Amino acid sequence: MAEQKEHQNGIPRIGFYICHCGSNIASIIDVEDVRKYVATLPGVVVSRDYKYMCSDPGQELIAQDIREHKLERLVVSACSPNLHEETFRNAAAKGGLNSFYFQMVNIREHASWVHEDKAAATRKAKDLARAAVYRVRFHQALEKRKVPVDPNVLVVGGGIAGIHAALTLANAGKKVTLVEREATIGGHMALFDKTFPTMDCAACILTPKMSAVKSHPNITLWTYSEVEKVEGYVGNYKVSVKRKPRYVNEDLCVGCMACIDACVFKEPKFPDKFNQGLGKRKPVYIDFPQATPKVVLIDPATCIQMKTGKCKKSCADACDRKAFDFNQQPELKEIQVGTIVLATGFKTYDAKRDALYGYGRYPGVFTALEIERLVNASGPTLGDVVLRDGRHPKAVGIIHCVGSRDEKTNKWCSRVCCMYSLKLAHLIKEHSGAEVYNFYIDMRTPGKGYEEFYDKLLAEGVHFIRGRVAEVTDWAMTPEEQGKLVLRVEDTLAGFVRRIPVDMVVLATGMEAQADAGEVRHKFNIGCGSEGFFQERHPKLAPVNTFTDGIFIAGACQGPRDIPDTVAQAGAAAAEALVLIDAGHVELEPNTAHVVEEECCGCKSCVPLCPYSAITLDEAKKKAVINEVLCKGCGTCVAACPSGSIRQNLFEDDEIFSEIEGVLAQ
Amino acid sequence: MSAKPQVAFYWCASCGGCEEAVVDLAEDILKVVEAVDIVLWPVAMDFKKADIEARPDKSITVAFINGAVRTSEQEEWARLLRRKSQVVVSFGACANMGGIPALANQFRREDLLKYIYEDGPGVDNPAKTRPQASSQDEGRTLSLPELRNVVRSLDQVIDVEFYLPGCPPTPKLIMAAVQALLSGQLPPKGTVLSPDHALCEECARKDSKPVDLALAAFKRPHQIQIDPEKCLLAQGLVCMGPATRAGCEAVCPAGNMPCTGCFGPSSRVKDQGAKFISSVFSNIVPKEAKEIDAVLDGVPDPIGTFYRYGLSKCILRRKLN
Amino acid sequence: MPLEQKLKYEAERDVKFANWVTRETGGENLRHCIQCGVCSATCPLSLYMDYTPRRLINLAREGFKKEVLSSLTIWLCASCYACRVECPKKIQVTDIMYLLKRRAIQEGVYPRHFPIPVLAKEFGRMIFLFGRVNETLLVIDLFLRTNWFRFLGMTRLGMNLMRTGRMSFIPEQIKRKRELRKILAALDAEEQKESAL
Amino acid sequence: MKYLYFPGCSLKGTGKAYEESLLAVFGALGVELQELEDWNCCGATAYMSVDETKSYALAGRILALAERERLDVVAPCSACYLVLNKTQKSLQEHPELHRKVTGALQAAGLDYKGTVKVRHPLDVLMNDVGLDAIKQKITSPMAGHKFAPYYGCQIVRPYATFDDQHNPVTMDQILQASGAECVEYPHKTRCCGGSLTGTVPEVGLRLAYILIKEAKQRGAEAIVTVCPLCQFNLDGYQDAIAKKYERVDLPILYFTQILGLALGLPAADLGFKRGIISAEAVLAGR
Amino acid sequence: MSEQPSMAPVVAAPAVAFEPRIVAFFCNWCTYTAADLAGVSRLKYAPNVRVIRVMCSGRVDPQFVLEAFAKGADGVLLGGCHPGDCHYAEGNYKTLRRMRMLIRMLKELGIEDGRFRLEWISGAEGDKVKAVVNEMTAQVRALGPLDLPGKFKEWDREMEDLEQHVNASAPQQEEAHVR
Ligand SMILES: Cc1cc2nc3c(=O)[nH]c(=O)nc-3n(C[C@H](O)[C@H](O)[C@H](O)COP(=O)(O)OP(=O)(O)OC[C@H]3O[C@@H](n4cnc5c(N)ncnc54)[C@H](O)[C@@H]3O)c2cc1C
Ligand SMILES: Cc1cc2nc3c(=O)[nH]c(=O)nc-3n(C[C@H](O)[C@H](O)[C@H](O)COP(=O)(O)OP(=O)(O)OC[C@H]3O[C@@H](n4cnc5c(N)ncnc54)[C@H](O)[C@@H]3O)c2cc1C
Ligand code: SF4
Ligand code: SF4
Numbered sequence A: 001m002a003e004q005k006e007h008q009n010g011i012p013r014i015g016f017y018i019c020h021c022g023s024n025i026a027s028i029i030d031v032e033d034v035r036k037y038v039a040t041l042p043g044v045v046v047s048r049d050y051k052y053m054c055s056d057p058g059q060e061l062i063a064q065d066i067r068e069h070k071l072e073r074l075v076v077s078a079c080s081p082n083l084h085e086e087t088f089r090n091a092a093a094k095g096g097l098n099s100f101y102f103q104m105v106n107i108r109e110h111a112s113w114v115h116e117d118k119a120a121a122t123r124k125a126k127d128l129a130r131a132a133v134y135r136v137r138f139h140q141a142l143e144k145r146k147v148p149v150d151p152n153v154l155v156v157g158g159g160i161a162g163i164h165a166a167l168t169l170a171n172a173g174k175k176v177t178l179v180e181r182e183a184t185i186g187g188h189m190a191l192f193d194k195t196f197p198t199m200d201c202a203a204c205i206l207t208p209k210m211s212a213v214k215s216h217p218n219i220t221l222w223t224y225s226e227v228e229k230v231e232g233y234v235g236n237y238k239v240s241v242k243r244k245p246r247y248v249n250e251d252l253c254v255g256c257m258a259c260i261d262a263c264v265f266k267e268p269k270f271p272d273k274f275n276q277g278l279g280k281r282k283p284v285y286i287d288f289p290q291a292t293p294k295v296v297l298i299d300p301a302t303c304i305q306m307k308t309g310k311c312k313k314s315c316a317d318a319c320d321r322k323a324f325d326f327n328q329q330p331e332l333k334e335i336q337v338g339t340i341v342l343a344t345g346f347k348t349y350d351a352k353r354d355a356l357y358g359y360g361r362y363p364g365v366f367t368a369l370e371i372e373r374l375v376n377a378s379g380p381t382l383g384d385v386v387l388r389d390g391r392h393p394k395a396v397g398i399i400h401c402v403g404s405r406d407e408k409t410n411k412w413c414s415r416v417c418c419m420y421s422l423k424l425a426h427l428i429k430e431h432s433g434a435e436v437y438n439f440y441i442d443m444r445t446p447g448k449g450y451e452e453f454y455d456k457l458l459a460e461g462v463h464f465i466r467g468r469v470a471e472v473t474d475w476a477m478t479p480e481e482q483g484k485l486v487l488r489v490e491d492t493l494a495g496f497v498r499r500i501p502v503d504m505v506v507l508a509t510g511m512e513a514q515a516d517a518g519e520v521r522h523k524f525n526i527g528c529g530s531e532g533f534f535q536e537r538h539p540k541l542a543p544v545n546t547f548t549d550g551i552f553i554a555g556a557c558q559g560p561r562d563i564p565d566t567v568a569q570a571g572a573a574a575a576e577a578l579v580l581i582d583a584g585h586v587e588l589e590p591n592t593a594h595v596v597e598e599e600c601c602g603c604k605s606c607v608p609l610c611p612y613s614a615i616t617l618d619e620a621k622k623k624a625v626i627n628e629v630l631c632k633g634c635g636t637c638v639a640a641c642p643s644g645s646i647r648q649n650l651f652e653d654d655e656i657f658s659e660i661e662g663v664l665a666q
Numbered sequence B: 001m002s003a004k005p006q007v008a009f010y011w012c013a014s015c016g017g018c019e020e021a022v023v024d025l026a027e028d029i030l031k032v033v034e035a036v037d038i039v040l041w042p043v044a045m046d047f048k049k050a051d052i053e054a055r056p057d058k059s060i061t062v063a064f065i066n067g068a069v070r071t072s073e074q075e076e077w078a079r080l081l082r083r084k085s086q087v088v089v090s091f092g093a094c095a096n097m098g099g100i101p102a103l104a105n106q107f108r109r110e111d112l113l114k115y116i117y118e119d120g121p122g123v124d125n126p127a128k129t130r131p132q133a134s135s136q137d138e139g140r141t142l143s144l145p146e147l148r149n150v151v152r153s154l155d156q157v158i159d160v161e162f163y164l165p166g167c168p169p170t171p172k173l174i175m176a177a178v179q180a181l182l183s184g185q186l187p188p189k190g191t192v193l194s195p196d197h198a199l200c201e202e203c204a205r206k207d208s209k210p211v212d213l214a215l216a217a218f219k220r221p222h223q224i225q226i227d228p229e230k231c232l233l234a235q236g237l238v239c240m241g242p243a244t245r246a247g248c249e250a251v252c253p254a255g256n257m258p259c260t261g262c263f264g265p266s267s268r269v270k271d272q273g274a275k276f277i278s279s280v281f282s283n284i285v286p287k288e289a290k291e292i293d294a295v296l297d298g299v300p301d302p303i304g305t306f307y308r309y310g311l312s313k314c315i316l317r318r319k320l321n
Numbered sequence C: 001m002p003l004e005q006k007l008k009y010e011a012e013r014d015v016k017f018a019n020w021v022t023r024e025t026g027g028e029n030l031r032h033c034i035q036c037g038v039c040s041a042t043c044p045l046s047l048y049m050d051y052t053p054r055r056l057i058n059l060a061r062e063g064f065k066k067e068v069l070s071s072l073t074i075w076l077c078a079s080c081y082a083c084r085v086e087c088p089k090k091i092q093v094t095d096i097m098y099l100l101k102r103r104a105i106q107e108g109v110y111p112r113h114f115p116i117p118v119l120a121k122e123f124g125r126m127i128f129l130f131g132r133v134n135e136t137l138l139v140i141d142l143f144l145r146t147n148w149f150r151f152l153g154m155t156r157l158g159m160n161l162m163r164t165g166r167m168s169f170i171p172e173q174i175k176r177k178r179e180l181r182k183i184l185a186a187l188d189a190e191e192q193k194e195s196a197l
Numbered sequence D: 001m002k003y004l005y006f007p008g009c010s011l012k013g014t015g016k017a018y019e020e021s022l023l024a025v026f027g028a029l030g031v032e033l034q035e036l037e038d039w040n041c042c043g044a045t046a047y048m049s050v051d052e053t054k055s056y057a058l059a060g061r062i063l064a065l066a067e068r069e070r071l072d073v074v075a076p077c078s079a080c081y082l083v084l085n086k087t088q089k090s091l092q093e094h095p096e097l098h099r100k101v102t103g104a105l106q107a108a109g110l111d112y113k114g115t116v117k118v119r120h121p122l123d124v125l126m127n128d129v130g131l132d133a134i135k136q137k138i139t140s141p142m143a144g145h146k147f148a149p150y151y152g153c154q155i156v157r158p159y160a161t162f163d164d165q166h167n168p169v170t171m172d173q174i175l176q177a178s179g180a181e182c183v184e185y186p187h188k189t190r191c192c193g194g195s196l197t198g199t200v201p202e203v204g205l206r207l208a209y210i211l212i213k214e215a216k217q218r219g220a221e222a223i224v225t226v227c228p229l230c231q232f233n234l235d236g237y238q239d240a241i242a243k244k245y246e247r248v249d250l251p252i253l254y255f256t257q258i259l260g261l262a263l264g265l266p267a268a269d270l271g272f273k274r275g276i277i278s279a280e281a282v283l284a285g286r
Numbered sequence E: 001m002s003e004q005p006s007m008a009p010v011v012a013a014p015a016v017a018f019e020p021r022i023v024a025f026f027c028n029w030c031t032y033t034a035a036d037l038a039g040v041s042r043l044k045y046a047p048n049v050r051v052i053r054v055m056c057s058g059r060v061d062p063q064f065v066l067e068a069f070a071k072g073a074d075g076v077l078l079g080g081c082h083p084g085d086c087h088y089a090e091g092n093y094k095t096l097r098r099m100r101m102l103i104r105m106l107k108e109l110g111i112e113d114g115r116f117r118l119e120w121i122s123g124a125e126g127d128k129v130k131a132v133v134n135e136m137t138a139q140v141r142a143l144g145p146l147d148l149p150g151k152f153k154e155w156d157r158e159m160e161d162l163e164q165h166v167n168a169s170a171p172q173q174e175e176a177h178v179r
C-alpha cells in the first residue's frame, strides 16, 4: 500500500518507508496507521509500508520511487541503523540520490521489541518518523572519504587463536607481526597434555604450528613484548610495542640450554610459573623444551647478577654464542599496520576466592590447570598423579562450576569446564586408578563428539553426583573420613546430603577475562561486556568484529570457548582482515566537523577539546582549523563553540534542532 | 507632510541609557536631525499619543524602540508604533533580549510587588496599599498601566525588522544603522546590525588567551588584582566575550572588566547562556562530579551571570513556578 | 507397610500459592533457583529435614502448598543464613523460610507437637505485654504449653542458671508500653485497611 | 569515644556475664557506653516468624530512639545485631515496608530517617579503638592459653561488613592481641543450634556437641564466643550432652572476659562466676 | 496540499492519564548500542522515551536540552559511555562538566531535578537502559506534565486583549512573535 502526493513548495520531496520486518515490527506497531499518518506530514510525497524493506525487492522499491517520484529525501522506519543504515544508503544511491539524503528510524530495537502496549508503541513510531521527516529536510549531499588500507597486520596474543590467525594471514601473503606477552607463544593450550573430546596430544598438534610461526617468512614474532600505544584509524594504525629485555640476545641464542646447566644454582629453586608453581626453575630458564622462540631468558627477580651484580655468571660463560647481555634495555618499536587481530585469551578464576573449597589451605586441593600439568607427560611429575606430599590419591573429587554460574562471582557458564573435567576424570583414572567423583550442577556437553565422550566416562565408572559442593573440610565425622578431605554435597538426584571423603580435590575453575582486559581495550578503543570479555559487534552476525573498524577479536578473549571454536573464530578474524586489505581502501563516515572561517573569532575554546588534536589555531589568520583526516566526528567541539562556528556533517545544529522539534510536535 | 523620512524614538522599560546613547552621537545628531523629521521622542520633545494614533498606518518611516516590555502601556505603544511604522528597529539589549529588567523573570510578579510595597527595607506601608490598574478618586476613574507577569523583549510582542545590539548600542553602530536606513540599502529582515562573530575577535587581549584554559577556579572581579593585558577568562573571570557578538570593540575588556554579554549571541546561537556554559565549562580541569561542583561554586549566580541581558531570550524564557 | 501414592496431578498444585511466595519480600527471585543443592549441603539442619531446603524451594515454586507448609523443614531452620550466603543465585532461602513459617502459623497447619511455632507466638505475646522478653518465663511457659513432662527433665539446667544468677522470674518491662502498643496498633490498622481493599 | 549501648534482652538475662565484661572492658579502654533509654526487645529471630512488619517495627522503635541521640549503636548480641542491620537494609530496599513502619512509628510520635549505624563490639574494638591501642593497655597477657574462637552464625552473615563471611578473623586478632593463642577452628561460623536446643533437643544437642568436641580435640581450653545465645546453648546443655554423647566439660567464655583479664581487670568484675562450666584453668594464677 | 490539518485528533485525548514525553540523547557507541541490545534481548520498558542519536554525548549542546523542554518534553535523558570508556576518549567528561552547570541553571529556572538526567550506560548494559527508562518515566510521571509550550501560550495570554484592542481597526493583522 502506498500514499502518494504532489509536490509541496519549498520543502524537498520526501519518500517515507516503513518496514513490517515480518511480524517483528508489525505485530506491535500499527504500520498502516503510521504510514497514513506520515503521508500527511509536509514534504512527504510517497509513504509506503513493506514486509521486508531490506530485502532486494524492498530496496528496489525505494530506488524506483526515487526515479519515478523525483524523491529528494528518504526516510526508512525499520531496525537499528547499526544494522541497515548502509543498506538503505545504498538503495538511495541506486535510485540516483545522494546516499546521505537519508535518515533511518529505529522502530524495532527501540520500539516493537521493547514495548508491549501497541497504541503507545505506534505513537512512538509516529513521533520518531516525524522527527526524521523534519530532520531530513536539512540533510546535505555528502561523499564518503576513502582511505587506503595498509596491508600489514598486527596480531596480539600468541595462544592458539593468535597463532592460527597469524598463520592464515601470512599464508595469504600478508606481513604479520605477532606480539606475545610471555616468553613463548602457545597460550593455555601449551599447558595441556590431551585435548577433549578426541584426546589428541596437545603438543602434537600445537608445536608444529608454533614452529611454523617462527619460521614463516611473513611473520615477525615478538614475544616477551606488549603493545604500549595505538594511534590512528582503520587502515592506518600506528602501534608502539615494548619489547622487554630477556638479558639474552634472541638472535644469538639457539636454545641449547647449556647455560641452564651451568647456572650457579645447581638445583632449580624458584617456583616455575609455567608449571603453575608445581615445579621449580632456575633464574635462567626456558618455559618448556618446545618453547617458541626456543630462547632462554633470565628472571631478574631471582638472578644474582641482576640483583647484586656479583655473580660468577657461569651461565654466560657456558654460552658458545655469547648471547648473554645483562645490560639489555627495554626496546620501543613502532610499526604501521592497517588491521589488528586481538587474541589475548583468558585467565582462570582464582580458586582462593571460594574460601569454603580450601584452595591454598588444604594441600590436597588443586586447580584444573595444576592437574593439566600433573597429568602431562612432560610436566613436573612426568605424568604421575601425586599429591603435594608425594602420596598417590585413592579417591579424587572434581568440583564443577568453581567461579562459574554463581552470582557471587561469575554468572556465566564457562562452557569448557564440564568437558575438561570429564577429560581430567578420564586421565586421572587412567594415570592413577583412583576413584573419581564429578560434582556437577548440569552436565553441559554440546559439541561434536562431546556427549559421546560423556557416555564413555559413564561407562568407565566415574561417579557423577549432581549437586554443588558446599564445602571441603579436613574435619572427620567417621573413622573412614580420618585424614581425608571431605566434600559435603546434596546428592540432588537422591534427595539427601552426602559426605564424601577423598584424597585429592580438583577445582574446575571457570574462564574469566584477562586481568588487564580493561586496559587493553582502552588501548585499542574497543568495548568490554559487563563480564569483562571483549565486546563483539554483534553476537551472531559480527562475532569477530568490534565497534572499532579494522580491529577484530578471536578466541577466548571474546568469551569462554574451547579450542575448536577458538580456531574457527581465529580463521574468521583473519578473513575479515583480509577483506579490508584486499579491498585496498575503506570508506569513512563523512561525519567530520569543520570551522567556518569567517564566523570563527579565534577564541580557541574548541582547540583543547578535541581528543585527536584535530583542531589547531591557524596562527596567521587567528582562526581555528580542523584537520578532517584526524577528526573522528564526535561533535564535542561543535557543541562547545560559543559562537556556533563549527559545523558537523550529518549532525548539524539545524538537523538536531529539527529532530527535537519533530519528535515533540503533535 | 514633508518629504523627509519620519522617525520615531520610543522607550519602554528603559534606564535612559539608550536615550543617552542617541544624544551621545554628539554633532552627528545634528546631521540626523537635519536629515529626518522626528515625529516622536518622549525624552526630548512633547508628543501626544493621540497624534500618533491619528497618523495613517505605515506613515512613520522608522521607529527606534528601546527598553524591555514590562507593562501594558509599553505593550500598547509598541503595537501602536508597529502599526504606524514601516520599519521597527529594536534598540539596545533590553529591547533585544529583555536586558536587565528581564532578570525579574526569575521572580513571580506577586513576590516582586510584595517586596516592593510591603517587605522591602525602608517601606512604610502598614495598609499594604498597592497600585491598582484602575481606581476611583473623587468620582474619577484613574488608571495605571498593568505590570505584566513576564518581561518581554520587543520582538516577543511585535514584529521587528532590525536589531541594534548593546547596552547601550555604541554611537558608531547607531550611525551606521541610521545611514543604512537612510540610504535604503537594507540587510535582510531580522539582521542584527553588528558583525556576526564573537567578541574575542576584537579584543586586544585575544593573543594572551591560552589554548587550554584548564580553569580550576572562577573568580569575581573584586577578588583579584586584574592583569590589564591578559585574557580575562584566563584569569578565572567569567568573560562572556567568546559567546557574545562583536561590535562594541571590546570596550569592557579594554576597561579591565570582563564582557557581560550585552550584545547577545551570534546568529547561529539560540541561547547565549547555554552556549557559554557549553564552551567554558567543557574546559575546566576536574573530571569528578564533586570536584567539578567545587569549581562551579565559583559562579554563585549562574542566571545573573549568563543571562545578565538575555533572560527573556533564554529558551526557557523565565523561571517556572 | 501401607503403600503411598507418589504420583502428583496438576490439580494438586496451588499456583496462587507459588505466586504468593514470589511476590513476598525475600521470595522475589525464587524462580531463579537452579536446584544446585548448595543450600541443603551447607545447612546444618538439613540432615533432619523432611525436605531439604532445595526441594522445598522447588516445591514452593511449583505450588505444592500442602507439602511445603506442613513440612518440618521450615521449623527446623535455625536462621543461620548459611544457605543464603552460599546460594549461587542469591536466593534468600532464610527469608523464604520465615515467610513460609508465617503462612503456616496463619493457616494453622504447623505440626502440633512441635514447640517452635508456640515459642514464636509466645515470644510475640510477651513483647506485647512487657516490651521485653524474659527468657526464664518464656521457657517455662513454653514447656507448660507443649510438654510439661520434659520440663521436669530440664530442672537441672534451671538450678544451674539460678546458681549462676542468670535466671529471673520477674519480667523486665519498658516504661512507655503505650508507645509500643500504638506502633503495633497502627500496623494492625494498616493491615485491616489492606484486607478491606 | 562514645556509643549508645543496646543490650537486648539476653544481656540482661542469661547473658549477664557478657554485659558485665563488656562494660568493664570498654570502660578500661576509655570507651563510653550510654544505655539506650527505654529500649524494647528487638524481636530477635522468633518474632519474624509471627509477623514480619511488626518485627521490623519493633526494631524500628529502637532505631528511632537511637537516632535522637546521634550516636552509633553498639549491639553486642548477635541476634540483635542481625535484626537491627536487617531492618535498616529492608527499610531501604522496600519502600512499601518503609512507609508502613515509619507510619506506625509516627503514630506513636516517633520518626526514623535512617541515619543510625549499628555496630558490633568487635567492629568498634577493631576499627575505632584499634589493635595497637588495645595492645598498649594489655597488662597481664594471656600467654600460654589456647582458645577456639567461635563467632556463630549471625554476626557475619549476611549483613555485617566488618569481617569475612566465611573466615572472620577480628576476634582471633583481639584474642591474639591479649596474648592468647587461637586454635585452627574451621567451625567458627557454624550454627550452634541455639534456637533449637530448647525446642528440638535432639537436633540442637548434636550441633553443640560437635562444636565443643572439635574445639577440645584441637587443643582449646575454652570456646570463646561473641554471642549470648551460643554461650547459653553451649554452656547450659553440657549435662544433656553428657547424657546423650559423652562428657565434654569445656568452658564457654565471652571474648570480653578474656580481653578483660588481659587488661588486668579482676575476674570478679568479668562475670566468670556465671559460667555453668567453670573456667578455673583459664583463671589459674589470676 | 494544505498544512497538516489532520494532526490534532492524533494526540491523545486529555482525559487519558498523563504519559510523560522524554527526549533522550544517546551516544552512538555505548548507550544507543545498549538500547539496541535491550531490543535484541526483548527487554520490556516504558514507551515514553524518544531517542535522538548523536555520535558522542559530547555533541549534546545544553541548547538541545533547553530546546527539548521548550518544545514540550517533560524530561530529558542524556546517555553516554561510562567515564573512562568514551569511544572518543574523553568526550563524556566534557559532557559531565557542562551538564553539571546546566543542572544548576535548570534548578534556578524552576525545572525540577528529576526532569533532566545524565546516565552512563555501556553498550553491554541493555538492562540498565530498561531500568533507567522505567525509573525516569516513573519519576517524571510523578512530577506531572511540564508542558512549556502550553505555559508559553498561557503567559502570552495576558497580551491578547490589548493586541485586539490596538489592532482592532488595523487593515491587516500583525503577527505576534512568540520568541
Ligand atoms: C583447565 C583447562 C583445560 C582445557 N582443556 C581443553 C581441551 O581439552 N580442549 C579444548 O578444546 N579446550 C580446552 N580448554 C580451553 C582452551 O584452553 C581455550 O579454548 C584456548 O586456550 C583459547 O585460546 P586463546 O588463544 O584464545 O587464549 P589463550 O590460550 O589464553 O592465549 C592467549 C595468549 O595471549 C597472550 N596475551 C594475553 N594478553 C596479552 C597482551 N596484552 N599482549 C600480548 N599477549 C597477550 C597470553 O600470554 C597467551 O599466550 C581448556 C581450558 C582450561 C582452563
Ligand atoms: C528448531 C531450530 C531452532 C533454532 N534456533 C536457533 C536460534 O534461535 N539461534 C541460533 O543461534 N541458532 C538456532 N538454530 C540453529 C541454526 O538453525 C543453525 O545454527 C544455522 O541455521 C546453521 O546455518 P547453516 O548455514 O550452516 O545451515 P542451514 O541453515 O541448514 O543452510 C544450509 C543450506 O544449504 C542448502 N544445501 C544443502 N545441501 C546442499 C547441496 N548439496 N547443494 C546446494 N545446496 C545445499 C540447504 O538447502 C540450505 O539452504 C536452530 C535450529 C533449529 C533446528
Ligand atoms: S530492514 Fe530491518 S526491520 Fe526491516 S526487515 Fe530488514 S531487518 Fe527487519
Ligand atoms: S561448563 Fe559445566 S562446569 Fe563449566 S560452568 Fe558450565 S556447567 Fe559449570
Ligand code: SF4
Pocket: A595, A599, A600, A601, A602, A603, A604, A605, A606, A607, A623, A624, A640, A641, A642, A643, A644, A645, A646, B198, B242
Ligand atoms: S570555539 Fe568557535 S569561535 Fe572559538 S576558535 Fe573554535 S571555532 Fe573559532
Ligand code: SF4
Pocket: A592, A593, A609, A610, A611, A612, A613, A614, A615, A626, A630, A631, A632, A633, A634, A635, A636, A637, A638, A648
Ligand atoms: S568533532 Fe570531535 S574529533 Fe572532530 S574536530 Fe571536533 S572534537 Fe575533534
Ligand code: SF4
Pocket: B013, B014, B015, B016, B017, B018, B066, B067, B091, B092, B093, B094, B095, B099, B100, B166, B167, B168, B169
Ligand atoms: S540596553 Fe542598556 S542602556 Fe539601553 S535601556 Fe537597556 S539597560 Fe539601558
Ligand code: SF4
Pocket: A603, B199, B200, B203, B204, B205, B206, B209, B230, B231, B232, B233, B234, B239, B240, B241, B242, B250, B253, B258, B259
Ligand atoms: S578577555 Fe574576554 S573577550 Fe577578550 S579574549 Fe578573553 S574571553 Fe575574549
Ligand code: SF4
Pocket: C032, C033, C034, C035, C036, C037, C038, C039, C040, C053, C054, C057, C086, C087, C088, C089, C090, C091, C093
Ligand atoms: S542454593 Fe540457591 S540455587 Fe541452589 S538449590 Fe538452593 S536455592 Fe536453589
Ligand code: SF4
Pocket: C039, C042, C043, C044, C045, C046, C053, C076, C077, C078, C079, C080, C081, C082, C083, C084, C093, C094, C097
Ligand atoms: S538458614 Fe535455615 S535453611 Fe538456611 S542453612 Fe540455616 S538452618 Fe538451613
